[in-house]
Amino acid sequence: MTIKAVIFDLDGVIVTTDNYHYEAWKQLADEENIYFDREINERLRGVSRMESLNIILEKSTKNYSEDEKLEMATRKNNYYKELIKNLTPCDILPGVNELLASLKSSNIKTAIGSSSKNSPNILKYIGLDNAFDTTVDGNDIKNSKPDPEVFLKAAEKLNVSPSQCLVVEDAEAGVEAALRGGMKVLAVGFASKCCDNATLCSEDLTKVAIKDLLNI
Numbered sequence: 001m002t003i004k005a006v007i008f009d010l011d012g013v014i015v016t017t018d019n020y021h022y023e024a025w026k027q028l029a030d031e032e033n034i035y036f037d038r039e040i041n042e043r044l045r046g047v048s049r050m051e052s053l054n055i056i057l058e059k060s061t062k063n064y065s066e067d068e069k070l071e072m073a074t075r076k077n078n079y080y081k082e083l084i085k086n087l088t089p090c091d092i093l094p095g096v097n098e099l100l101a102s103l104k105s106s107n108i109k110t111a112i113g114s115s116s117k118n119s120p121n122i123l124k125y126i127g128l129d130n131a132f133d134t135t136v137d138g139n140d141i142k143n144s145k146p147d148p149e150v151f152l153k154a155a156e157k158l159n160v161s162p163s164q165c166l167v168v169e170d171a172e173a174g175v176e177a178a179l180r181g182g183m184k185v186l187a188v189g190f191a192s193k194c195c196d197n198a199t200l201c202s203e204d205l206t207k208v209a210i211k212d213l214l215n216i
C-alpha cells in the first residue's frame with residue numbers, strides 16, 4: 001500500500017461550517033458598510049482569518065490600520081464562536097464516520113490539518129476530539145495554505161513521509177498545499193468541481209472506497 005496516513009482538512013471536509021463563517025463575516029461587513037456576498041465567501045475557503053479579512057476589505061474604500069483590522073478579525077471571530085456552539089455530531093458530513101472506522105481497522109494513521117484556530121472547539125462540539133491520531137491547526141502554524149506547513153507538521157507528528165500521506169481537501173488553497181508538500185490529495189466538495197490537479201476527486205466521502213484511496 002502506498003498510503004500510510006490520511007490527513008483531513010476540517011472545515012468543509014469533516015463538518016460544514018461555511019454558513020457560520022458567512023453569517024459572522026456578513027455581520028461584520030454590514031456593520032462596516034462593506035459589500036459582501038456568498039461568492040466572495042467562497043474565496044475565503046481554506047484561507048486564514050486575517051487573509052480572509054483582507055479579501056473582504058478589497059470592497060472597502062477606507063484604509064484600516066493594523067489595530068483596526070485586528071479588532072475586526074476578533075469581532076468576527078466572536079460572532080463565529082457563538083454560532084459554532086450550535087454544532088453537534090449531526091453536522092459531521094456524510095461518509096466521514098464510516099471512512100474513519102475503515103481507516104482505523106486498516107491501521108492507517110489519521111490527522112487533522114486545518115487552518116482554523118477554532119479547530120479544537122469544533123472537534124469537541126462534533127464529538128471527534130479523540131478521533132484522530134494527531135491534530136495540527138491554525139494555532140500551530142506560521143504560514144497558512146497554500147503553504148504546505150500544516151500538512152508537513154501533521155506528517156512529521158505521525159512519523160510518516162509526505163509521499164505516503166493522502167490529504168483530503170475541499171479548498172483550492174488546500175489542494176495546492178498538499179501537492180506542494182509532496183503529498184497525494186483527494187479533492188471533495190467545492191474542490192472536486194475545480195481542482196483538475198488533484199490526485200483523486202469525489203463529490204463527498206460516501207463515494208470513496210478505501211482500497212482506491214490507499215493504492216494510489
Ligand code: BG6
Nearest residue numbers: 011044045046047049116117118
Ligand atoms: C479554514 C476555513 O478552515 O479556517 C476558512 O476554510 C477560515 O474559511 C480558516 O478562514 C480560519 O478559521 P478561523 O476559525 O481560525 O477563523
Ligand code: MG
Nearest residue numbers: 009011012170
Ligand atoms: Mg476546508
